Amino acid sequence: MTEPLWTLEAVAAAAGARLDGEPRPITGLSIDTRTLKVGDLFCAIRGEARDGHDFVRDALGLGAGAALVAEERAAEFAGLGPLVLAPAAGDDPVLAAMGGLAAASRARSTARIVAVTGSVGKTGTKEALRHVLAAQGPTHASVASYNNHWGVPLTLGRMPAASRYGVFEVGMNHAGEIAPLTRLIRPEVAVVTTVEPVHIEHFRSIDGIADAKGEIFAGLEPGGVAILNRDSPSFERLKAHALASRAGRVIGFGEHPEADVRAERIVLRPDLSIVDASVLGVPVTYQLGTPGRHTALNSLAVMAVVRALGADLALAALSLAQLKPPAGRGERTRLALPGGDALLVDESYNANPASVRAALATLAGVAVTGGGRRIAVLGDMLELGPEALRLHRDLAGPVVEHGIDLVFTAGPMMHELFEALPTARRGREAPTSADLVEAVVEAVRHGDAVMVKGSNSTRMGRIVEALKARYGSGAADPTRSAAQPG
Template identity: 80%
Template sequence: MTEPLWILDDALAAMAARLSGEARPLAGISIDTRTLKVGDLFFAIRGEARDGHDFVRDALARGAGAAVVAQDREAELEGAGPLVVVPARDGDAVLGAMRALAAAARARTGARIVAVTGSVGKTGTKEALRHVLCAQGATHASVASYNNHWGVPLTLSRMPAASAFGVFEIGMNHPGEIAPLTRLVRPEIALVTTVEPVHIEHFRALPGIADAKGEIFGGLEPGGVAVINRDNPSFERLEAHARASRAGRVVSFGEHREADVRAERIVLRPDLSIVDARVLGLPVTYQLGTPGRHTALNSLAVMAAVHALGADLALAALSLAQLRPPAGRGARTILRVGEGEALLVDESYNANPASVRAALATLAGVAASGRRIAVLGDMLELGAEAPRLHRDLAQAVDEHGIDLVFTAGPGMQELFDALPAGARGACAAAASDLVGTVLSALRPGDAVMVKGSNSTRMGRIVEALKARYGGGAGQDLAVGQPG
C-alpha cells in the first residue's frame, strides 16, 4: 500500500490547525479543483482574482481528503465535509498554513536540496537536474514554473519524506521575493543561471536584478555551495552575495578560462549539442539531446550541481543525451503541409531579450529546405526600455538569417518597423489576430518558431498550427529546450 504523503496529525501539528469532521487519507496537496485528485488536501488560498474558499464545496465533492480553510470562513462551510481550520495569520491565513506545512516537509526530509534561479533558463536547468537526478534516486522537483510565493511552498509541501533529491525553481518580479522562499527551501546548492534585463521595470538597473537573484544564497545551509555563471557580467556581484552568505564555497561555470566547470569545446548541430568540459579538473564529454549554445552552457551548471551533490557525474553525463524539453520551451513537432512537411518549434511559454535571441540562434541552426520563420509576441515587464529592447532584436534577426517575421503586440510593432521590408511577414495587435495569417503563410520545408511572454497567449498559434497541419504528440521530436 502506498504511504500517505502526510499523516493527518502531523499535518495538523505543523499548521497549528484543528480538524472539523472526519478526514480521509491524505494522498497529495492541491490548490486547484481542476487538477485535484481523490485524497488531496485542498488549500483554499486567495488568488489575485478568486478566493479558494469559494471552491471548497466543489473540492470536497470531488473527493478531497479535507479542505484547509481560515477560521473566519468555517461557519459558512459547515456541512461541506472535513475541514482543517487554521487560525488567523498576517495576510492569507491559508497560504501561511501551507508555508508552515512546507517548512515541516523540509524539516522531515533527508533529501539533498538544490535551488535554481536566474533571469533566463531556470526552468530548463531545473528540468535537466530533475532528469539526471531521477536516474540516481527518488527526485522531487517543481512542476512547470511553480516558482513564486505559492508555487514554492506548494512544491515543498508535496515532497515525500523519502525523497533522495529535491530541485526547486525560485523566481521573482520584485526585490525581496526570493529571500523568504530560499529560507523556506534551505538548499544545500543554490544556482544562478544568468542575470539579464528581465522584469527591468521593477528595478532601477541591472545590478538591482543581480542583487535580487543573489538573495538565493541567503537561504543556503551552512557550508552549502553557490553555483554561478562565470561568463555573466554580474558574476562578481553575485559572488559577493555568496561570500556574504553561509556558503562554504563558490563554484563557477561557463566558457571563461577561470570557470571551475568549463566548456572547452561546444559542437552545435541542428538537433543536438556535444560538450567537452572540465568539471573541477575532471575531463567529461557528453551529448545533449537538445540544441542551442545557451542549453549547452546551462548543462555546465547541471554538472556543477551534480558534482556538488556528490552524485554520479558519469551517469549524469549519459542521462543528458535523453533530455526532453519542458512544454513551450523548444519542443519540436513535424507538421504536414501540402505534399511536404514543416517544422514547428514551440517557444511559446515566455520571452525576454536574452531568451528571444537564443531562440533565434537555435532557429538559425535548424535544418530546413524552406524559410526560417519567427512568430514573436511582446516581451513584458521591460519598463521604459521596452521599445528599444524590442527594436534591438532586428539585429539578431539579421545576424541569424531569419527569413520572415510575424509579430503580435505593440512592443513587437517596434521590431516589425525596424525590419527590412523583405523580412516583414505581418504585424497584429494580439496573437489571436495573427493566427489565420501564420496558418496561410506556411509552406512545405519551412521551420517556424513561436515565442512570446506567457500572457501574450502565443500558445494559441502553436495549437492552431498543430490543429490545421496535424501535428500531434506522436509527431513530437525528442529535441529542443531553449531556456
C-alpha cells in the same frame, strides 16, 4: 500500499491549525480543482482573481481528502468533509498555513536540496536536474514554473518524505521576494543561471536584479555550495553575495578560462549539442538532447550541481542525452502540410531579450530544404521598463544576423521590431496573438521551420495550438521532416 504524503493530524500540527472532521490520509496537495486528485488536500488560497474558498465545495465533491480553509469561513463548509482550519494570519491564513506545512516538510526530509534561480534558463535547468537526478534516486521537483510565494510552499508540501533529491525553482519580479522562499527551501546547493534585464522596470539597474537574485544565498545551509555563471558580467557581484552567506564554496561555470566547470568545446547541431567539459578537473564528454548554445552552457550548471551533491557524474552525462525540451520551451513538433512536413518549435512560454536572441540563434541552426523558410512569430516582451521599445527594435539585428526569412509580430511593442525589419523579412503584424493566428496558419508551407515566442500574457501559445490543430501534430522526427537537420 503507498505511504500517504501526510496524515491530517500532521498537517494540522505543522500548519498551526485545528482539525475538524474525521482524519484521512492525504496523498497530495492541490490549489486547483481542475487538476485535483482524489485524496488531495485542497488549499483554498486567495488568488489574484478568485478566492479558493469559492471552490471548496467542488473540491470535496471531487474526492479531496480534506480542505485547508480559513477558520473564519469554516461554517460555510460544515458537514461537507474534513476541514483543516487555519487561524487568522496576515492577508491569507491558508497561505500562511501552507508555509508552516512547507517548513515541516523540509524539516522531516533527508533529501539533498537544490534551489535554482536566474533571469533566463531557470526552468530548463531545473528540469534538466530533475531528469538527471531521477536516474539516481527518488527526485521531487517544482511543477512547471511553480516558483513564487505560493508555488514554493506548495512544492515543498508535496515533497515525499522518502525523496533523495529535491529541486526547487525560485523566481521574482521585485527585490525581497526570493529571500523568504529560499529560507523555506534551505538548499544545500543554490544556482544562479544568469542575470539579464528581465523585470527591469522594477529595478534601477541590472545590478539591482543581480542583488535580488543573490537573495537565494540567504537560505543556503551552512557550508553549502553557490553555483554561478562565470561568463556573466554579474559574476563578481553574485560571488560577493554568496561569500556573505553561509556558503562554503563558490563554483563558476561557463566558457571563461577561470570557470571551475568549463566548456572546452561545444558542437551545436539542429536537434542536439555535444559538450566537452572539464568538471572541477574531471574531463567529461556528453551529448545533450536539447539544441542551442544557451542550453549547452546551462548543462554545465547541471554538472556542477551533480558534482557538488556527490552524485554520479558519468550517469548524469548519459542521462543528458535523453533530455528533451518541454512544451513552451523548445518542444519540436512535426506539422503535416500538403506536399510535405514543416517543423514547429514551441518557445511560447515566456520571452525576454536574451531568451529571444537565443531562440533566434537556435532557429538559425535548423536546416530547411525544398525552399523552406525560417519563420519567427514573436509577441511582446513585457516588464522591460523605459527601454522596452528600443529592446524590441534591437532584435532586428539578430533576425538579420541569423538569417531568419520571415517575422510575424503580435503586440504594440513588437510593432517597433516589425518597422525596423527589412521589408523582405516582414510577414504580418497584429495587435494581439489572436489577431495573428490565421495569418501564420495560412502562411506556413512544407519545408518551413516556425518558432513561436512571447511573454506569457501575450498568449502566443494559441498560435502553437492553432498550427497543431490545423496540420496535425506529432513528435518531431528528423528523418521525416522536410525541415530535416543537415
